[in-house]
Amino acid sequence: MLVKPLIYLLVGFLIYTAYQIIKQALTKNSTPPPEKTSRGEEMLLDPECGTYIPRNGAIKAQVKGSTHYFCSAECRDKYLNRS
Structure with missing residues (x-):
């Protein structure tokens, strides 16, 4: 009786974790936007x-x-x- 909800919860957690890992891997390759002003500008x-x-x-x-x-x-x- 309590086993089925726990299995659903575990599967949902695994899917969410996999999604986060894939999302992080895809955004790692993108470069940050360039700065509008250079550092040290007077x-x-x-x-x-x-x-x-x-x-x-x-x-x-x-x-x-x-x-x-x-x-x-x-x-x-x-x-x-x-x-």
Whole structure:
């Protein structure tokens, strides 16, 4: 009477375990997605809003002989209008 449910439970557990092993084996070969920014990339401070931005994504502007980096054209324009 108690043996049949235990057998069903054991078979279900074995099927679930086999499924997990197969799923893990298939996903092991896939490579992780590439990072969007490189490690160690220099972060620059936007003088207008105070946001740190990666150098390669910054908008560059010359103001009174020095180079400033901005997070957006809007911040650049606000800063240039104040200067």
